[in-house]
Every structure is written in C-alpha cells, then in structure tokens.
Amino acid sequence: MNSILKFIILALPYAFMVLGFGIYDRATPYLGGMPFFYWYQILWIFLAAILTSLVYFIEDREGKKGVKA
Amino acid sequence: MSNPFNDLDYALFFAVVIIALFVGFIAYLWRKPKTMEDIQEWGLGGRRFGTVVVWFLLGGDLYTAYTLIAVPGLAASSGALAMFAITYGIMIYPIVYATMPRLYNVSKKRGYITSSDYVKDRFNSRFLGLLIGLTGVVAELPYIALQIVSISYVLRAMFLPATITLIFAFALVAIFTFVSGLRGPALTAILKDAIIWVAVIAIVIYIPYKLGGFQPIFADASKYFAAANAGGNAPLFESPTLGVGYTTLALGSALALFLYPHGVTGTLGSKDAKTIKRNASLLPLYNLLLLVVAILGIAAVVVHNGVFTKANSSFAIPYLIRDEFPTLFTSFAYAAIVVGSVVPASIMAIASANLLTRNVYLEYINPNASSRTQSWLSRFLVLVVIAASLAFSLLKVASGDIVFLQTLGGAIVLQTLPSIYISLYTRKLSKYSVGLGWLAGISVVLYDQYLVNFSGNSLTTSTFDFMYVGILGLLVNLLVVLVIHGISVALGKVKDEGIIDNSEFTIEE
Numbered sequence: 001m002n003s004i005l006k007f008i009i010l011a012l013p014y015a016f017m018v019l020g021f022g023i024y025d026r027a028t029p030y031l032g033g034m035p036f037f038y039w040y041q042i043l044w045i046f047l048a049a050i051l052t053s054l055v056y057f058i059e060d061r062e063g064k065k066g067v068k069a
Numbered sequence: 070m071s072n073p074f075n076d077l078d079y080a081l082f083f084a085v086v087i088i089a090l091f092v093g094f095i096a097y098l099w100r101k102p103k104t105m106e107d108i109q110e111w112g113l114g115g116r117r118f119g120t121v122v123v124w125f126l127l128g129g130d131l132y133t134a135y136t137l138i139a140v141p142g143l144a145a146s147s148g149a150l151a152m153f154a155i156t157y158g159i160m161i162y163p164i165v166y167a168t169m170p171r172l173y174n175v176s177k178k179r180g181y182i183t184s185s186d187y188v189k190d191r192f193n194s195r196f197l198g199l200l201i202g203l204t205g206v207v208a209e210l211p212y213i214a215l216q217i218v219s220i221s222y223v224l225r226a227m228f229l230p231a232t233i234t235l236i237f238a239f240a241l242v243a244i245f246t247f248v249s250g251l252r253g254p255a256l257t258a259i260l261k262d263a264i265i266w267v268a269v270i271a272i273v274i275y276i277p278y279k280l281g282g283f284q285p286i287f288a289d290a291s292k293y294f295a296a297a298n299a300g301g302n303a304p305l306f307e308s309p310t311l312g313v314g315y316t317t318l319a320l321g322s323a324l325a326l327f328l329y330p331h332g333v334t335g336t337l338g339s340k341d342a343k344t345i346k347r348n349a350s351l352l353p354l355y356n357l358l359l360l361v362v363a364i365l366g367i368a369a370v371v372v373h374n375g376v377f378t379k380a381n382s383s384f385a386i387p388y389l390i391r392d393e394f395p396t397l398f399t400s401f402a403y404a405a406i407v408v409g410s411v412v413p414a415s416i417m418a419i420a421s422a423n424l425l426t427r428n429v430y431l432e433y434i435n436p437n438a439s440s441r442t443q444s445w446l447s448r449f450l451v452l453v454v455i456a457a458s459l460a461f462s463l464l465k466v467a468s469g470d471i472v473f474l475q476t477l478g479g480a481i482v483l484q485t486l487p488s489i490y491i492s493l494y495t496r497k498l499s500k501y502s503v504g505l506g507w508l509a510g511i512s513v514v515l516y517d518q519y520l521v522n523f524s525g526n527s528l529t530t531s532t533f534d535f536m537y538v539g540i541l542g543l544l545v546n547l548l549v550v551l552v553i554h555g556i557s558v559a560l561g562k563v564k565d566e567g568i569i570d571n572s573e574f575t576i577e578e
Contacts, residue, residue: 025306032282035287035305037307044159045360048159048162048163049353053350055166056166
C-alpha cells in the first residue's frame with residue numbers, strides 16, 4: 001500500500017479527536033441517555049479499530065503476495 | 070459509617086488477592102525456560118508471547134488502577150474532563166501501529182530489550198542511551214505510585230487502618246514482582262482480567278439499571294455539579310475553555326504510553342511484529358469498558374449525593390460499589406481492583422529494573438557481569454524502584470486527583486519522543502539535536518511543575534490556553550531539535566547517524 005495513504009488512514013482518529021473537539025464538545029443529541037460528548041467516543045472506539053485493522057489486512061495481503069509494504 | 074464487612078468478607082477478599090497472585094508464583098512452570106537466571110528470560114518471558122497473551126499483557130498495562138480508580142475519580146470530582154482518558158485510548162493504537170513493529174524488528178535482530186539499547190546504537194551515543202533510559206525510569210515512578218496509592222484507597226474503603234494500608238500495598242507489589250518476573254505478571258494478567266471483567270461487567274450492568282439508565286445519571290449529576298461550583302466543571306461535556314487542555318492531555322498521554330519502559334517491554338516480549346500489529350488493531354476495544362467505568366464516576370456523584378472533592382475522589386468507585394452491592398460482592402470487586410493494580414505496578418517495576426541493569430550497571434559499571442548476576446541484580450533493583458516510587462506517593466498530587474500522577478509521568482517520558490519515535494523514520498537527526506531538545510522539554514516540564522509545587526496540576530495556565538505541560542514541553546523540545554538540525558544542515562554536517570541501517574526496521578527475522 002502507498003505509505004502516504006497508510007499514514008493518512010492512521011492519522012484520521014487524531015484529526016477527529018483533537019481537531020474535532022469543537023464538533024463533539026456538546027451534550028445533544030443524546031443516544032441511549034448518553035450525551036453526544038460520550039457516544040461520539042464510542043463511535044470512534046470502533047472506527048479507530050476498523051481503520052487500524054484495515055491497514056493491517058491490506059499489509060497482510062500484500063505480504064502474502066510478496067509485495068513490500 | 071460503621072464497618073459493614075464481616076470476617077467472611079475479609080476472608081474472601083484476601084483469598085482472591087492471594088490466589089490470583091499465587092498463579093504468578095507458580096508461573097515459572099509454564100513453558101518452562103531453560104534457565105530462569107537469564108535476563109532475557111526473566112525480563113521478556115523469552116520473546117515468544119503470541120497475540121492472546123500480548124493482548125492481555127498490553128491491555129493489562131493500560132487497564133489498571135488508572136482505569137478503575139483514577140479516571141472515574143476524576144469524573145466524580147471534575148465531570149467530563151475525565152473522558153480525556155477515552156479520547157487518549159482511541160489515539161494510542163495508530164501510533165503504536167506506526168512505530169512499535171519497526172522498533173520490534175530492529176530489537177529482535179540486535180537483541181535489544183530496552184529503548185535505551187536502541188537509542189544508543191541509533192545515535193551511536195552511550196550517553197544519550199543512558200539519558201533516555203533514565204528518563205523512562207523516572208517517568209515510571211509516579212505511574213507505579215498511582216497503582217500503589219490506589220490499592221491503599223481500596224484497603225481504606227474496607228476499613229483497614231490508613232497507616233498500614235500503604236505499607237501493605239507496597240509489600241504486596243514488591244513480593245509479587247520479586248518472586249515471579251515477567252512470566253508471572255503475564256499469566257496473572259489473564260486471570261486478573263478475568264476477575265476484573267466479572268466484577269466490572271456486574272457493576273456496569275447493575276448500577277445503570279439500578280439508577281434508571283444513563284439519562285437520570287447525567288441529569289442528576291448535572292444538578293450536583295451545578296450546586297457544587299459556579300460553572301466550571303460539568304458532567305455532560307467539557308467546558309470549551311479547556312478544549313486545548315482536554316485534547317492535549319489526551320494526545321500527550323497517547324503519545325507517551327509506549328515510550329514508557331514497560332510499554333516497550335510488553336511489546337518486545339511478542340513473538341513477531343505481526344502480533345504487535347494485530348494487537349494494535351484489537352486493543353482499542355478495551356476502551357469500551359474504560360468508557361463505562363468513567364461514567365460510573367459520574368454515577369458515584371449521584372449515589373454519594375454530591376460531587377467528590379479532589380482529596381476523596383479516589384474513593385468514588387470503592388464507595389459506589391460499597392453502597393450498591395452486598396458486602397460479599399464488594400469484597401470480591403475490591404480484590405479485583407487490588408490484583409488489577411499489583412500486576413501493572415509489577416510490569417512497570419520490572420521494565421525499569423531491566424533498564425537499570427542493562428543500561429547503567431552493564432554499560433557503565435561491570436560489562437562482564439554474568440547473566441546470573443544480571444538477573445539477580447534486576448530482582449534487587451525492582452525493590453529499589455518500588456521503594457523510589459514511594460517518594461511520589463507522598464507528593465501533594467497523590468492526595469488529590471491521582472490521575473495526575475500518570476500525566477506527570479507522561480509529561481516526562483514524552484520528551485524522549487524525538488529520540489525514539491522520530492528516529493525510527495530518519496537517520497539524519499544527530500544526538501546533539503535530540504539531546505538538547507530533551508533538555509529544553511524536560512526543563513519546561515519541571516519548571517512548570519515546580520511552579521505549582523507538584524500539586525498535580527498538569528495543565529498550564531491561561532497564557533498557554535491550559536495546554537497539557539507534556540505537550541508544551543514536547544513543542545519546545547521539537548522546536549529545539551529543528552533549530553539544531555537546521556544549523557547542522559547549514560553547516561553541511563548532516564550525515565547518517567549510528568550503526569542501524571534503515572532497512573533493519575522493516576525486515577522481519
């Protein structure tokens with residue numbers, strides 16, 4: 001995989017957590033009784049795991065084909 | 070209140086603690102090493118842990134008294150600020166993914182077991198290796214202190230006399246570590262997590278159910294927070310004035326975690342680089358538990374009928390459990406927290422002791438020491454490290470929001486980032502640039518902490534928009550690195566530093 005693309009994928013959580021503070025620092029809308037500030041984090045727990053796994057799987061497939069990551 | 074615990078409760082508590090830790094004592098039987106004396110064996114468990122063990126080992130490092138006591142404690146005294154720990158958790162793994170496999174590959178090839186080993190060769194500087202190593206060891210001390218102080222809070226919630234609880238906590242950690250080595254914590258970590266999951270799952274399901282769901286918890290807590298202070302902290306979301314403080318605390322903590330010696334030890338104990346990558350992908354899921362436990366800190370405010378002060382915030386979870394559950398379950402849950410504090414404290418102390426043995430004793434004092442001597446010295450140094458952390462448990466911060474013990478350690482260890490993380494990607498930085506950067510960064514951190522009398526406030530003043538001091542230090546650090554590097558470029562002195570070739574980071578043995 002293009003290593004620039006890899007770094008962009010890995011950098012996404014930082015963009016949404018640090019630079020995105022103004023977006024998620026709010027109480028509404030609620031979900032399951034939780035303020036937005038909280039469930040936005042839950043959303044990102046999954047998104048971050050998915051993004052990192054994505055990079056892993058792509059690298060893994062390239063590794064099996066003998067392409068250098 | 071009067072003591073609700075009876076003899077059976079105490080018996081259960083001590084039985085769970087001792088049995089869980091006893092598994093560590095017999096752990097040497099597990100995948101029996103050829104020789105227990107060898108330091109690689111004692112310190113890294115023989116470098117053959119697979120995905121599952123590493124998952125527990127690394128998870129065990131992160132999800133500790135910090136998770137169960139310190140973070141919910143901060144929520145109970147300061148509201149939504151505590152969520153920085155979740156934001157931090159989300160940001161850990163991409164950086165791990167980008168850095169640790171590279172460090173692993175070169176370490177396996179060249180037999181490194183500490184980041185100091187690596188820095189020494191990468192910059193061809195024994196002194197820089199020593200400096201980075203010692204920084205890690207010092208940073209580890211307040212983090213160990215956090216675990217030990219937490220144990221003593223739990224014991225106090227069980228009505229044991231405050232004077233003996235701290236001593237008991239120290240003794241427990243010291244004995245456990247001395248006897249078992251890394252193999253002990255690795256196996257105990259699995260059992261520890263099993264116990265913690267049972268306790269925590271029961272709590273995170275029952276408490277919100279009992280209190281009528283998350284909606285009333287947040288609504289009621291908001292009233293208590295409104296009554297306790299004018300504006301300022303609130304449970305629903307963070308005060309926008311602390312936006313920089315919140316995000317830099319999270320970012321700084323995430324960048325710092327795997328710079329600690331114990332982060333490196335846990336990773337280098339892996340079987341291969343893939344194991345690390347797989348874990349970097351899966352470990353974030355641990356954060357779900359962390360998030361609900363943090364919210365329980367908010368729930369503790371409701372049950373406590375008021376916001377906790379900084380001084381008693383570490384009691385938030387112990388009191389919540391004690392108030393809502395039968396004493397027998399409370400005893401079990403307390404035992405889980407204690408075991409969950411002993412194991413990581415032990416892992417941290419081992420990492421520090423390994424580092425002191427290899428990078429100070431072996432490097433500077435007795436290069437010809439036998440493996441056996443090294444192994445025994447490491448065991449002795451574990452005790453020294455644990456004793457040294459006592460100093461931090463006496464700082465003002467240890468009697469306030471103890472989460473700031475961890476952020477103090479983080480602020481220190483962050484200053485090693487250029488020499489460890491950045492050097493994994495470029496060979497052009499010289500020892501002078503990262504060394505002087507380190508000096509500048511550390512000076513900023515120590516001066517700031519001196520100004521607040523080590524009272525535990527890791528956020529700077531409004532001049533710096535309440536930025537986390539670790540990140541402020543790192544920015545100054547990086548600025549110095551860039552300036553010195555710029556001067557080297559101007560003088561035409563830039564060359565490939567050290568003896569490690571860049572290809573060694575990606576070639577798997």
